[in-house]
Structure formats: C-alpha cells, structure tokens
Amino acid sequence: MNIEKIKSQFPILKQKNRGKKLIYLDNAATSLKPLSVIEAESDFYKNYYGSVHRSVYELGEKATNAFEGARNKVAKFIGSKDSSSIIFTKGATEAINLVADAWGFSNLGKDDIVLITEMEHHANIVPWQVITKRTGAKLDYISIKEDGTLDMESLKNKLTDKVKMLSITQASNVLGTINPLKEITYLAHQNNTLVMVDGCQSTPHFKIDVQELDCDFFAFSGHKMLGPTGVGVLYGKQDLLEEMEPYQTGGGMIKEVGLQESTWNDIPYKFEAGSPNSSQVIGLSYAIDFINELGINEITKHTEMISEYAFKELSKIDGITIYGPSQNRISIVSFNIDGIHSGDIAQMLDYEGITMRSGRHCCSPLMDKLDISSCLRLSLYIYNDSSEIDLFIEKLNATITTLS
Ligand code: C6P
Secondary structure: OOHHHHHHOOHHHHOEEOOEEOEEOEOOOOOOOOHHHHHHHHHHHHHOOOOOOOOOOHHHHHHHHHHHHHHHHHHHHOOOOOHHHEEEEOOHHHHHHHHHHHHHHHHOOOOOEEEEEOOOOHHHOHHHHHHHHHHOOEEEEEOEOOOOOEOHHHHHHHOOOOEEEEEEEOEOOOOOEEOOHHHHHHHHHHOOOEEEEEOOOOOOOOOOOHHHHOOOEEEEEHHHOOOOOOOEEEEEOHHHHHHOOOOOOOOOOEEEEOOOOEEEOOOOHHHOOOOOOHHHHHHHHHHHHHHHHHOHHHHHHHHHHHHHHHHHHHHOOOOEEEEOOOOOEOOEEEEEEOOEOHHHHHHHHHOOOEEOEEEOOOOHHHHHHHOOOOEEEEEOOOOOOHHHHHHHHHHHHHHHHHHO
C-alpha cells in the first residue's frame, strides 16, 4: 500500500499535536476519517437532504435511496445474504444492548446461562449483567490462558445445556487476541447455544463473512473503520430477528397504531425506531468504499506487518511486559513498563505529538485478571508506517529514562 498517498487523504494528519507532528496511535479507540467520508456527509446535507422513509418528494426519495444503498453495501461487506438482516444502530454498544434486551427478555429464564469471556469490553459485559438480573438467569465467564488466548477447554466445560447465549469478541481491544470463531460457533450450535459476536475490533482489520462464521448476531461500530461517529450495525439471522420483540418503539418501526395496541413493521425497520442517523449511515457507506478500494486483504497485510514490527521493537525494551499472544493478533499491542504508571508515559508522549491510550480500556474484569490497574495501548491502522513506530520507540525510551 502507498502509505503516503493514504495519509494525504486524511486531513487531520496535517494537524499538529501539542505543536509536534501528529503520530496517531489510538486507532482501537477510534480511527481517523478520510476526506471522502467527511465530504459525503457534507454533500448529503448540501445536495440531497430529506427525511428518510417518510417523504414522497424528490429530495427525500434520494436520501432514502442513499440510506438503503448503504444498507446493501454493509450487507455485502460482511457477507450477509440479505440486507433485511442489517440494522443500523448508533454503535456496537447499542447493537449489543439491543440483543441483550430484545432477545434476552423473551428467551432467558431462571437458571439459564449467558456465557461471555474474561477478555470482553464493558459493552459486552454490562448489558448481559442487566438482562440476566432482570430474568433470573446467570452470567458466567470463559477463562483466558496466561498467554492471553481463549481457554478452549474452559469453553467446552462451560457449554452446558443451560447456556442459551454465548457472546464473544472476535478480537480483544486490549490483548489483540483473535478468537477462533468458526470453531466456537460450531461448538455452541452443537449445544443449541446462540452466538453473538462483538466485531468492533475485527471489522476494520480483516474480511468478515457472517455466513461463513455462522454467527447468529454480529455487532460493529462505524467510527473504528474510517466511518462517522454515531453509527453502528447489528447483523442478525432473519428468523431470530423476526421472532424478537422491538428494542425501542416509536415512528418508523410500526405497521399500524391504535389507541391501545400497535403492530410492528418488518425487519430491519422493526428495530429502527425514530428518524434514523442518515448522514452517518451514508458516511459509513463511503468508509466501506474506501476500504474496498484499498482492499481489505491489503489492509490486513499492512497492519499485521507494522504491528509485528512494533511488537518486536517493544520486546527489546528492559522492564516491559506485553499483554496478549505474540501471534494471531490484530494490530494492538498493550504493555506496561516496570515501576512507571501508564498514564505518566501517555502524557509525556502526548507532548511529543504521539497519541496513545492508557488506562483500563473499558475492560475492568480483564485488568483484574491480568492483576494490573492500567496499561498503555498502541493500536495501528492503514496510515501508520514503520518510521512512526521508530519515532515512538525512540520517544518511549527517552520517556522511560526521564521517569525512571
Ligand atoms: N472500544 C477502545 O478504546 P462503541 O463505543 O459502541 O463504538 O464500541 C464499544 C466497544 C465494544 N467492543 C469492543 C471490543 C470495543 O473495543 C469497543 C470500543 C474503545 O477500546 C472505546 S472504550
């Protein structure tokens, strides 16, 4: 990939950070936006803005066509055979809440079990805590091993006939671990357990094929894959979505409304109450175009290559502990330096123009499991190159010397 050409399409990379050249290493939190995505939203507001799904006038019709065109594009992007399986949400968090609430309330009962893993983000923990409390079900955790991979023996042992749902991240936002999802869905389905996948960190990095994975639900956020904030996607198998009660109610999601009762619209509209986030959805479709033009496999290759380089260079630092496996990972490297607080390092690097996240990364149970209060996280994407990693390592070494 031509990284300089890619960089030139991201206007914010011309900005300075604390007066220094911006080195953006916080892509797992959110990615930067190419000009085509920024302009797509502006073009919508300038040239064909109107109310989606509700208008007979030309502008509204154009807006609706763009919105539904985005749905088709998302379906193709993740290998869904039908666009009615694609529900737009405001992010992965809302998508997981939707399933926990709408599926969980009708399908979980006393003593049923929802299984998640010790490496989940709070977005894939808390919604399940709430729904299991409401329904009398139990929440249980699959262990992770010392090397940060999933303990498949623990998974097999915990997969009893009481387990109705297994909700799991495809890639960890701290460890970088990629979970063997095909094997997991196979085991779960043998047990009549549904599988919900948190695809927040995987979707920006490698090809997703929900049919091949055979997962029942799949969630991701647009803003981590070059798209706007405020838009995410829930994929669900059609029969499951059809059986589920709505998550939110109001305009757009109904067929008929009487004084006391209403009937629900077909999927996906049953789950899209209210005027939708149309500009963000359209922006997301341009992000998908951008990714498709580069080629998702090229993106995988590039991010694997630079993260392997970063992993190798970080491993040379005295007193470093790197979390997660050395192989089969996405381009996230989390670490701590003996005797120095992660927040102090992140703050000093910020003054060198280098933006990284430090803290608990919305993964408190994982932090407890690793027996740490926080860590630093480097996360790379398409516009990062090895010279940025060299600069980062140089500044990190200088910071360690200053703070030791
Ligand atoms: N992780 C991070 O810095 P939202 O906020 O809905 O777009 O995504 C939530 C979410 C769910 N699952 C995983 C695996 C995630 O990494 C995230 C978001 C960011 O790691 C913000 S905390």
